Amino acid sequence: MAQEQILEVEKVHKAYGDLEVLRGIDFSLCRGEVVCIIGPSGSGKSTLLRCLNMLEKPDAGRILLKGEEVFGEGKLKGLDQLRRELGMVFQNFNLFPHLCAIDNVSIGQTKVLGRKKAVADEKSKAMLASVGLEDKMNEFPDRLSGGQQQRVAIARALAMDPEVMLFDEVTSALDPELVKGVLDVLRKLADEGMTMVCVTHEMGFARDVGDRVIFMDGGVIVEEGKPDDVLGNPQEERTRKFLGLVLDH
Numbered sequence: 001m002a003q004e005q006i007l008e009v010e011k012v013h014k015a016y017g018d019l020e021v022l023r024g025i026d027f028s029l030c031r032g033e034v035v036c037i038i039g040p041s042g043s044g045k046s047t048l049l050r051c052l053n054m055l056e057k058p059d060a061g062r063i064l065l066k067g068e069e070v071f072g073e074g075k076l077k078g079l080d081q082l083r084r085e086l087g088m089v090f091q092n093f094n095l096f097p098h099l100c101a102i103d104n105v106s107i108g109q110t111k112v113l114g115r116k117k118a119v120a121d122e123k124s125k126a127m128l129a130s131v132g133l134e135d136k137m138n139e140f141p142d143r144l145s146g147g148q149q150q151r152v153a154i155a156r157a158l159a160m161d162p163e164v165m166l167f168d169e170v171t172s173a174l175d176p177e178l179v180k181g182v183l184d185v186l187r188k189l190a191d192e193g194m195t196m197v198c199v200t201h202e203m204g205f206a207r208d209v210g211d212r213v214i215f216m217d218g219g220v221i222v223e224e225g226k227p228d229d230v231l232g233n234p235q236e237e238r239t240r241k242f243l244g245l246v247l248d249h
Helices: 045-052 079-085 101-113 117-130 146-158 176-191 203-209 227-232 237-246
Strands: 005-016 019-030 034-038 060-065 068-072 086-089 164-168 195-199 212-217 220-225
Touching: 005 045, 019 045, 019 195, 019 220, 034 045, 034 203, 045 164, 045 195, 060 079, 068 079, 079 086, 079 101, 086 146, 101 117, 101 146, 117 146, 146 176, 176 195, 176 203, 195 203, 203 227, 212 227, 212 237, 220 227, 220 237
Parallel strands: 034 195, 034 212, 086 164, 164 195
Antiparallel strands: 005 019, 005 060, 060 068, 212 220
């Protein structure tokens, strides 16, 4: 039985002035799939992620969510639905400094989903427990490590019950000893069947957790396939060159 396609991207372009950042991206995502996007800085990885949930509006192309067009012919349709269905976690945690962990996780639920505070707080407790922070619920961000703050940000996105989670280099701002705790949360989500797109420079994570790896360079998808194929036996010279720089052989 064919897997259900949850997200489809067709010929997406994005430029900033004369700089073409995305040059006709075609990409689809099936329910329960984990796709890891790798590539050098400036290759368009983060811009693609930001176009998926319309933090950046593409210049051309189509984006379909569960078969419904949410962007096409230069027009945005159903932004609220798109933002609800696609949770996003960034390099920088973007927590509200004046709110404790549980309130950071609850605020989107009450403001966007209209959940009652008590219901939202129950959900927040469950989400914080799922990322290993049940004992930090009442702490403010400045009392949490970078890794703990990032896990609060993940809990906040999960509490909105998204269909897809987008992760943009979520470990790149962390000290090395804090990276594992965050990657363990992502591994757990993958094991639980969450549909995920991860822009990452953690090649071991991409190999272990990804169902598919996409290598981007210069605003195009150069190569994609199973992690062992793309990382272990790349077919394209650009992929080989990049991996030669980032992998310890």
